[in-house]
């Protein structure tokens with residue numbers, strides 16, 4: 391496991407419950423009694439069935455929502471307002487379509503008050519780092535999905551976050567691009583060592599990337615189990631490590647825990663759709 395030395399970015403969720411009011415006025419519990427700690431510089435993957443509250447958990451860590459009960463701390467302080475030092479990468483690219491790639495990446499530092507020339511120079515460096523030198527003047531729609539994802543990573547990491555929140559960031563990519571992006575993410579993470587909460591539906595991706603994998607139960611989600619991933623770092627190529635003995639053992643072990651929750655969610659949805667007269 392890897393640990394930052396400045397103590398920044400650690401995430402502590404203690405007995406966290408979040409309830410929402412639905413459009414019909416009823417209360418619905420999205421997550422219940424979540425206990426999860428991500429140490430400074432640690433990479434935690436979060437897996438669980440659809441609707442179990444993974445995205446909700448990220449919004450709480452980001453300070454975009456408040457818990458109904460329990461406490462959310464980042465860098466040892468209770469979250470109050472938007473969490474400082476946090477960067478996001480979402481499933482869909484959050485890039486501004488009317489701005490060239492360089493300007494998109496420079497946005498974070500510009501918002502923080504960095505002079506324009508310096509922000510652009512730094513954005514240029516980050517584009518080089520993610521393999522996009524020469525594409526500075528392109529607009530997002532002129533890039534492939536994988537390239538746009540690299541821009542999103544550069545735009546997140548240029549802010550030197552102490553906490554990186556990623557919500558299924560690679561799920562729209564094809565399998566090969568996804569493997570490449572996973573390798574690149576690990577290289578970039580090694581340089582800055584932010585704490586990471588990485589939501590994914592792909593268990594292989596979770597094991598390959600993370601120091602530990604948290605399995606969330608069917609909704610309202612709570613932490614079912616946390617598995618330490620004791621594969622050595624650097625992890626090497628995703629395409630090779632996934633066939634090693636330890637990787638396969640971990641996959642089997644975590645899948646056992648996850649499968650029950652996925653099946654429970656599936657059977658609930660199937661009953662709900664039958665009651666509504668829909669397809670099973």
Ligand SMILES: Nc1ncnc2c1ncn2[C@@H]1O[C@H](COP(=O)(O)OP(=O)(O)OP(=O)(O)O)[C@@H](O)[C@H]1O
Nearest residue numbers: 410411412420439440441442443444445446447609
């Ligand atoms: N703002 C909100 N208002 C009302 N209900 C909400 C709100 N946000 C989330 N929910 C509900 O909370 C539950 C958990 O949602 P969430 O998006 O966190 O799940 P998830 O685990 O990220 O699912 P997926 O894997 O499909 O992305 C869902 O039932 C959802 O409908």
Ligand SMILES: [Mg+2]
Nearest residue numbers: 444445446557
């Ligand atoms: Mg989600």
